Amino acid sequence: AKQEGRNRFKCFTPAMDTVMRERIELEERLRKAVVRNEFFLHYQPIVDMSNSKVTGVEALIRWQDPTHGLMAPDRFIQVAEEIGLIIPIGNWVIEQALKDLAEWRNAGIDIKMSINMSGRQCQQKQGRKFVEHLSNQLGYYQIPAQSVNIEITESMLMQDTDECMNTLNCIRGMGCEVYIDDFGTGYSSLSYLKNFPISAIKIDRSFVDSALKSQSDANLIKAIVMMGQSLKMDLVAEGIETEAQWLLMKAMGCNYGQGYYMSKPICATELKAFIQSQTSQ
Ligand code: C2E
Ligand code: CA
Ligand code: CA
C-alpha cells in the first residue's frame, strides 16, 4: 500500500502540473477565440466516382490562434465539447458554411454542403436548438435543405441513442440528409444502423489506407459496401490519397470519394476556382 501511495504521489509531478496548466490555458484561449472569432473554414471536395465531378464539399474548421498559429480541429474540438463551447462554435460553422454555399450558388455552382455535428449538439435541448438554428440559416440564405448533409460519427450514435434519434429525425424531416462518419471504427451492427435516418456511410480513412495491404480489411470494406447498398445508402470513401486507392474503392462499389488525391481541404475562394476550372473543361 505504501508503494502504491508513493506511485500515486508520483502522478502529481511538475510534468502533471504543466499538463493541467496547458489545458487551462487552452480553455482560456478557446473562450477568447469564440469572442474574437478566430475561426475559419476549409472545404474539401467530395467527388462522384463515376465521372470525377465534385458533387459536394465537407466544411472543416480551423483556428488561427494569435499565439500558437494554425490549430487543426483535432487539437481543440474535444476540449470545446467538454466545456460547452462547441455550441457557439458549431452555430458559427453553420452560418459560415451556408454563407459560402449561398455565394457559390449565386455563381451557378450547385453542390452539397456537409457539416460535422458533435454529440453535444445532438442532445436534448441542444438538439432542438441545432435544428432551429439550421432551419433559420437555411431560410436566411435561401438554401434548399436538400443541399445540406449533417455528418455524425458512428461512436456518437452508439452513445446517446434516444436523444440523438429524435434530433436526427428532425434534421431528416426538414429535408437535410444525415451521413454517418468514420464508419467501421465503432462496431455498430446492421440492424442497429437501419433504425436511423441515414443516407450515406463514410468509410473511415484507416480502412481505405489498409485495403490495399490487408485482405481482411478489403473484405471488411466489401461487407460495409454490401450492407450500405442493401440499406439503399450511398458510400463515401474517405482519405483517398493515391490512384490505386481511388481505383480500388471505385471497384469495390463506393459511389463517392474524398481525399488528398482529388484535393486537400481548401479555402472558399480556391474551392470556387477549383470547381469552375472543372466545369470549363
Ligand atoms: P473528419 O470529419 O473525419 O474529417 C476528415 C479529416 O480527414 C479532415 O481532417 C481532413 O483534412 C482529413 N483528410 C481528408 N482527406 C485526407 C487524406 O487523403 N489523407 C489524410 N491523411 N487525411 C485526410 P481535419 O480537417 O483535421 O479534421 C479532423 C476532424 O475534426 C474531422 O474528422 C472532424 O471529426 C473534426 N471537425 C472538423 N471540423 C469540424 C466542425 O466544424 N465541427 C465538428 N464538430 N468537428 C469538426
Ligand atoms: Ca466528417
Ligand atoms: Ca471521417
Ligand code: CA
Ligand atoms: Ca475522423
